[in-house]
Amino acid sequence: MRFKEIIGQQEVKDHVIKTVRENRISNTQLFWGSEGTGGLALAIAYAQYLNCLAPLDDDSCGECDSCMKNAKLVHPDLHFSYPFNLPKSDPNSRSTDFLVKWREAVLGNPYLNYHTWLQKLEIENKQGNITALECRDIIKRLSLKPYEGKYKILIMWLPEFLGNEGNILLKLLEEPSSNTVIILVTQDKDRVLNTILSRTQILHINRINDVDIKNALINLHDLTEDEAQRIVFLSEGNYHKAQVLIQDVEDNNQTLFRGWLRLCFERKGGELVSYVNDLAKIGRERQKQFLNYGLSIFRECILINNGVNQIGRVEGDVLDFVQKLSQFVHEGNQQEIMEEFNKACFHIERNGNPKIVFLDLSIKMGELLKVENVSLQT
Ligand SMILES: [Zn+2]
Structure with a gap:
C-alpha cells in the first residue's frame, strides 16, 4: 500500500x-x-x-x-x-x-x-x-x-x-x-x-478531513456530489462508517433498479408509468446514480458472458441477480442496451425531462430484453 x-x-x-x-x-x-x-x-x-x-x-x-x-x-x-x-x-x-x-x-x-x-x-x-x-x-x-x-x-x-x-x-x-x-x-x-x-x-x-472523504466518495465510489455530502456529514471523519453508508446507497439503487427492470420485462404499462413518475421525482443526482448503477450491472453481465468474472467484484445477492440477468444480455442487444443507458445519462445531465427520458428508456429496455439470442440457436 x-x-x-x-x-x-x-x-x-x-x-x-x-x-x-x-x-x-x-x-x-x-x-x-x-x-x-x-x-x-x-x-x-x-x-x-x-x-x-x-x-x-x-x-x-x-x-x-x-x-x-x-x-x-x-x-x-x-x-x-x-x-x-x-x-x-x-x-x-x-x-x-x-x-x-x-x-x-x-x-x-x-x-x-x-x-x-x-x-x-x-x-x-x-x-x-x-x-x-x-x-x-x-x-x-x-x-x-x-x-x-x-x-x-x-x-x-x-x-x-x-x-x-x-x-x-x-x-x-x-x-x-x-x-x-x-x-x-x-x-x-x-x-x-x-x-x-x-x-x-x-x-x-x-479524524479524516471532510473534504478528503468527500473527494474519495466521488472519485472512488462514483457517488454524486449530493450523496457524498450527505455521507460526509453522517460519517464524522470515520471512513469505515462512510463505507457502511455507501452500502446503504447501493442497496437503495439495487432495490429501485430491480423493481424497474421487472416492470420493463413484464411490460406492464400502467405500473411502469407510475414507477417512471416516481423516478422522475427522486432528483437529478439520484437519477444519474440510478442510471450509472444500471450501466454497471449490464457491464457486469457482459463480462460474465465473456467469461470474465473477477472474484469478489460482485458477490452474494448481486451476483445472483447479475447471473440471472446475463442470460438476457447477448451480442444481439448488449451494445444497444449500453447505448440507451448512456443516452439517458446524457439527457438527464442536460436537464432533459426525466419522465420522458425514463419512459423512453423503459420501453426500449422492454423491447431489447426480448431480443432473442441468435447465437444460441445456431
Ligand atoms: Zn519500492
Missing part, C-alpha cells in the same frame, strides 16, 4: 516520511486514531516506505521487489499481530494461523473495524484477544535478523486487546534491535497498558 492510496491524513504522511528521510525512526511507535481514521493503512504504507528499495520524496516507489511483496502483505520482514479467539480444537493458536484471512480482510478493506474482523474470523459473538502465547511468538519472530529488507517490522493492530499479557512484551518494546520497527495501532489509547504506552512514541491520527 502506498501513501497516496490513503484517504487524506497528509500531515501524518508528511511527518512519518520526514522522520525516515532524516533518519529519526523510532523503534517503537504507537499510531493512535479512532475507528476509520486509517491508522492501520498508514502503518502498512509506512512499513512499505521503510523497506522500499527506491523511495521517492513523498511515497514508496510501488514497483520494486519489496513494494510488490508489501502490497500483497507477503514481505517476509513484515509481521502482523491482531486479536483473535482461541479455537477449542487448537488452544495453541497464534495470529499467524489466521494470516490468510487477515491478508484477505486487510487487502479487501484496510479501513476494516474490529467487528468486521471478528466476522471474518466467524467469531462475532466472542471476544478477540492477544494471548500470552502470541506475545512469546512475537518475541521469537522478531529475534531473527531481517530476512531481506532493511527493517524487520511488526504491526500490531489493536494492542488494547493485550490485557496484562502485554507485559511479556515490555523488554522487546524497550530494547528492540536497531533494525526492528514495532508499530502498535490503537483505536483506544486509554485501554492500552500504561507500561506499554510509556515505552512508545505516540503519533496521534485525527
Whole structure:
C-alpha cells in the first residue's frame, strides 16, 4: 500500500516520511486514531516506505521487489499481530494461523473495524484477544535478523486487546534491535497498558478531513456530489462508517433498479408509468446514480458472458441477480442496451425531462430484453 492510496491524513504522511528521510525512526511507535481514521493503512504504507528499495520524496516507489511483496502483505520482514479467539480444537493458536484471512480482510478493506474482523474470523459473538502465547511468538519472530529488507517490522493492530499479557512484551518494546520497527495501532489509547504506552512514541491520527472523504466518495465510489455530502456529514471523519453508508446507497439503487427492470420485462404499462413518475421525482443526482448503477450491472453481465468474472467484484445477492440477468444480455442487444443507458445519462445531465427520458428508456429496455439470442440457436 502506498501513501497516496490513503484517504487524506497528509500531515501524518508528511511527518512519518520526514522522520525516515532524516533518519529519526523510532523503534517503537504507537499510531493512535479512532475507528476509520486509517491508522492501520498508514502503518502498512509506512512499513512499505521503510523497506522500499527506491523511495521517492513523498511515497514508496510501488514497483520494486519489496513494494510488490508489501502490497500483497507477503514481505517476509513484515509481521502482523491482531486479536483473535482461541479455537477449542487448537488452544495453541497464534495470529499467524489466521494470516490468510487477515491478508484477505486487510487487502479487501484496510479501513476494516474490529467487528468486521471478528466476522471474518466467524467469531462475532466472542471476544478477540492477544494471548500470552502470541506475545512469546512475537518475541521469537522478531529475534531473527531481517530476512531481506532493511527493517524487520511488526504491526500490531489493536494492542488494547493485550490485557496484562502485554507485559511479556515490555523488554522487546524497550530494547528492540536497531533494525526492528514495532508499530502498535490503537483505536483506544486509554485501554492500552500504561507500561506499554510509556515505552512508545505516540503519533496521534485525527479524524479524516471532510473534504478528503468527500473527494474519495466521488472519485472512488462514483457517488454524486449530493450523496457524498450527505455521507460526509453522517460519517464524522470515520471512513469505515462512510463505507457502511455507501452500502446503504447501493442497496437503495439495487432495490429501485430491480423493481424497474421487472416492470420493463413484464411490460406492464400502467405500473411502469407510475414507477417512471416516481423516478422522475427522486432528483437529478439520484437519477444519474440510478442510471450509472444500471450501466454497471449490464457491464457486469457482459463480462460474465465473456467469461470474465473477477472474484469478489460482485458477490452474494448481486451476483445472483447479475447471473440471472446475463442470460438476457447477448451480442444481439448488449451494445444497444449500453447505448440507451448512456443516452439517458446524457439527457438527464442536460436537464432533459426525466419522465420522458425514463419512459423512453423503459420501453426500449422492454423491447431489447426480448431480443432473442441468435447465437444460441445456431
Ligand atoms: Zn519500492
